[in-house]
Amino acid sequence: MKIKQNRRNFIKTTALAGAGLGMASRYSTAARWSGILGSNDTINVGVVGCRNHGSWAHLEDSYLNFPNVNVIGLCDPDLASIDRCSKIMYDKGARPAKAYTDIRKMLENKDIDVISVATPNHWHALATIWGCQAGKDVCVEKPVSHNIWEGRKMVEAAEKYGRIVQADHDMRSNTKIEAAVKYIQSGALGKIKFCHSWVYKRRTSIGKVRESGGYIPRTVDYDLYCGPAPMGPLPRVNLHYDWHWQWDFGCGEIGNNGPHHLDLCRWVLEHNDLPERVITFGGRYGYEDDGETPNTSITLYDYKTAPILFEVRGLSRSKDDPLMDSFKTITQKGVKLFYEWESKNPNTANIIVCEHGFVDMGRQIAYDNDGNKIKEFEGEGVNSVLNFVKAVRSRKQEDIKAPIIEGHLSASLCHMGNISYRVGRESSYEEVNDAFRNDYEILDALERTYQHLRANGLNMKELPVILGPWLNMDSKKERFTGEHAEKANKYISRNYREPFAIREQV
Known part of the structure; x- marks a missing residue:
């Protein structure tokens, strides 16, 4: 749904929503989300990493175009990158999203169902694991990990918390x-x-x-x-x-x-x-x-x-x-x-x-x-992100292409x-x-x-x-x-x- 508003107020709303971003508690147990989403249920998304792939592959060319999908959170340690994505959302007529510089604060938001991780490589695994522990489904950019050991920990987290976790490998969706x-x-x-x-x-x-x-x-x-x-x-x-x-x-x-x-x-x-x-x-x-x-x-x-x-x-x-x-x-x-x-x-x-x-x-x-x-x-x-959304709705592992x-x-x-x-x-x-x-x-x-x-x-x-x-x-x-x-x-x-x-x- 497109919302008409003044761009200055849009950016202000987005930025102020993330104020007071201090330290958050470490996630050790998931706030389990056990409901099954139907085709008409809204999926609320938090995008983690707002440059390059985060701004287009995980936002402009995907979530903002999908029915019954709302981007309600933008997270990046660089406020300039958040503003970049906020401008994309404004131009597409989307509602403003809350801004976060600390992913731990974003993960405390119980309204967010899934996160899309498009950070630099060294953050991929930790963001994914924390996301699973917080009860979120995760779509994570390639390479999914920065090293072999933490990649295995991502697999363990997805299994332990029953989450839908997709590696964003485009070719498997072609x-x-x-x-x-x-x-x-x-x-x-x-x-x-x-x-x-x-x-x-x-x-x-x-x-x-x-x-x-x-x-x-x-x-x-x-x-x-x-x-x-x-x-x-x-x-x-x-x-x-x-x-x-x-x-x-x-x-x-x-x-x-x-x-x-x-x-x-x-x-x-x-x-x-x-x-x-x-x-x-x-x-x-x-x-x-x-x-x-x-x-x-x-x-x-x-x-x-x-x-x-x-x-x-x-x-x-x-x-x-x-x-x-x-x-x-x-x-x-x-x-x-x-x-x-x-x-x-x-x-x-x-x-x-x-x-x-x-x-x-x-x-x-x-x-x-x-x-x-x-x-x-x-x-x-x-x-490939659309395939991820399909799997989030169905809760079927076989719907995950990667x-x-x-x-x-x-x-x-x-x-x-x-x-x-x-x-x-x-x-x-x-x-x-x-x-x-x-x-x-x-x-x-x-x-x-x-x-x-x-x-x-x-x-x-x-x-x-x-x-x-x-x-x-x-x-x-x-x-x-x-x-x-x-x-x-x-x-x-x-x-x-x-x-x-x-x-x-x-």
């Missing part, structure tokens, strides 16, 4: 992709042999101010912003978004866009576990800045059914060409794989290689081994790749080449990466390459085993800053 997945799983192209996945997305320098510290906007409660992460001088120029490239807050590109594509690979492979082994190598090339995560990397996941090769490129096609790379390679059996790209926009997709052909999952087209089109899949992309367990496992793939990189050592191009001398696909990816960097005026043979070790994973215990386990398992969890700690017993 019926064209679902049709392609079922086609592959039917064996129409024979056995799956290999999964190629990549994210080629231009990333520029985030600047270099770590020694002096960056500027923290006066609109930000920095203590609440840091939450579980260490609180010190801002270690970058921009508070927002660039946190992706620093380990205390983000998970790099593999944890940014990677969860969608790795989740799709795991879905195709029908693996409800973690791979036996993982290895990553790469570096941060083209600039020197405060970023810590690689902008160029290759990760191999050794699943029994078929391996997954995941590539990251943060530089454009060449130093003189702003377009992003196409994906082109030739398999060991001579099959030409291709994903043409002529755009500055990100090239992010998957190709599933089978015995008798391959499937372009980005465009949902199946080809034979000679590159002839066999089948183009039909369907539509359903809003349950939290799926989000946890796919996020864990990202974390595994990052951990191999973080315990790696500086190596030469020749050492990397020698380490994979018997692995055709990795050597091919290494050569393609070499040519990519060369086109950007960088000689990989003269640059240091971080070569991670092969890490062995015990999927049942979700811990590493073997030679490098002691170092690797230090990154399974993190040191949480009180009072923003996740407890062993959720």
Whole structure:
């Protein structure tokens, strides 16, 4: 229902509603909501994290367009971000929502039925667990966790408190992709042999101010912003978004866009576990800045059914060409794989290689081994948040397209790749080449990466390459085993800053 009102009064109402946002008690028991919502019952939503995905994917393009759904709470430690979402709601004719800088205060609001979490990664798990404990259903952005251990705690919290918790993995709501997945799983192209996945997305320098510290906007409660992460001088120029490239807050590109594509690979492979082994190598090339995560990397996941090769490129096609790379390679059996790209926009997709052909999952087209089109899949992309709302109404776990367990496992793939990189050592191009001398696909990816960097005026043979070790994973215990386990398992969890700690017993 649209409400006519003066914008100044709208923003004032929104801001004043969140005044007096002090400390709240920790949630240990849920105010259980056991009622079953019918199709005409109103669902009241609190959006946690009001920038980027929070403002459009979890607000403008979703909840504000759904019947019998009201956004009644906006939460962000940055008042400027809340104002941004308040303006979107005003322009859409929605009622003003209460503003909160502290999620604990929002969760005390018994009128809120569900929360949508679109914060930086380091807040995803804690917000979800607190939400479950407060009796709220939760839709949480990818990657659902900042580390493997807390992801498992999210699963435990959802089960313990009987909540609907969805990982916001869009591809599982796309019926064209679902049709392609079922086609592959039917064996129409024979056995799956290999999964190629990549994210080629231009990333520029985030600047270099770590020694002096960056500027923290006066609109930000920095203590609440840091939450579980260490609180010190801002270690970058921009508070927002660039946190992706620093380990205390983000998970790099593999944890940014990677969860969608790795989740799709795991879905195709029908693996409800973690791979036996993982290895990553790469570096941060083209600039020197405060970023810590690689902008160029290759990760191999050794699943029994078929391996997954995941590539990251943060530089454009060449130093003189702003377009992003196409994906082109030739398999060991001579099959030409291709994903043409002529755009500055990100090239992010998957190709599933089978015995008798391959499937372009980005465009949902199946080809034979000679590159002839066999089948183009039909369907539509359903809003993943709409699926979440459907599950909230029905209370049926089967209505959740991406349950939290799926989000946890796919996020864990990202974390595994990052951990191999973080315990790696500086190596030469020749050492990397020698380490994979018997692995055709990795050597091919290494050569393609070499040519990519060369086109950007960088000689990989003269640059240091971080070569991670092969890490062995015990999927049942979700811990590493073997030679490098002691170092690797230090990154399974993190040191949480009180009072923003996740407890062993959720």
